[in-house]
Amino acid sequence: MPALIFRKAVQTDLRTLILLLADDELGQNRETVSDPIADCYIRALKAIEEDQNQLLVAVLEDDQIIGCMQLSYIPGLSRSGMWRGQIESVRIAPSHRGRGIGHRMIEWAIENFRERGCGLVQLTSDKTRPDALRFYSSLGFAPTHEGFKLSL
Template identity: 55%
Template structure:
């Protein structure tokens, strides 16, 4: 039986916990800065996400504790007959609950949310070094149909 998780939009008071989870893995510890006080760029990013109706920062809660986070961006496209798509990014579960089905519930929730918003496609990316994550997404039906390219601007 899966653990019952509640999902909600993140609020500013959740930001410390969100950044803590983002920083708590092999790649995140190099990319993120979980420190007190939290650097202002995280607050600015949160405010921009919160103000954008096509972005949702969602936390997964278990017994009132935040155990997961994901960002969903809804994008209109001219391609594919003017359809919308949802992009899931920044998916993390707390180390204490990994392997307990929380991630599966998070992605299922995001897919249902995309359907509610009228999206015809859900997409996500994961770093090639995250072999477990890539395997996990494949088990959920995601297919590596495209080659993703990124250019760092800093």
Template identity: 55%
Template sequence: MNVQYRQAQEEDLTVLIHMLADDPLGAKREDLSISINKKYIDAMKAISDDPNNELWVVEAGGAVIGMLQLTFIPYLTHIGSWRCLIEGVRIAKSHRGQGLGEQMFEHAIDRARSRGCNLVQLTSDKQRPDALRFYEKLGFVASHEGFKLAL
């Protein structure tokens, strides 16, 4: 599939939020009944202003059809290395099953390499078995147990 990658802009927020809400788990996290609020705008600005964060959109035919966020993290471990955290991966329903996810991860991994990262990591909700299988197919290994604490 012929696609273009670019950094997300504030004008993309509506489409991005709809993609984030377009599954059973996302629908619980996002509220499409409200308009774009200050929290979303502030989050977008914080991501844009942070040199260690990148929010990418994927376009085809002038429409945004995918998104992902990359966060570059310095560590003292692994001899002071950098790693890349991939989050917020979404593909519009109309474009799923066409190999776009693999292309998006190639892009993300290339970005991580270009930033000098020696590790790429991600988290995925255990309630997303298809996503877990997809990540394993790409070579990711479920090597750690993750924990969250809601505040």
């Protein structure tokens, strides 16, 4: 297994992270790959950096970003004030898929949530991504809720 480094993403990572997020049909319709980087991404990264309950993670192998994910630490009143961990924007470079890296990323995220005192880890995946749905199920995530979104 190759050594992976998990670190907080920084502004110089943005172009690579945006390219990862735009790597499939859904992402191509949602992300804006441009040079220079669109201001919306710079503002978003700044907001993430300033929020102690957000962590944008760059995953590196041999000093190259090969994956990313965003972790959110969510306080809640329900379940006796339990904190939840939310995993979003999980992406792996196409050249690195099928090597167990996604599994290692999710394990790292779960351990990170445990260390922060979260009692539950949740995530969503678009219904049009059957491979992702199978992947998360194989890791023990159960589709216990129906999710809804409203674009504003």
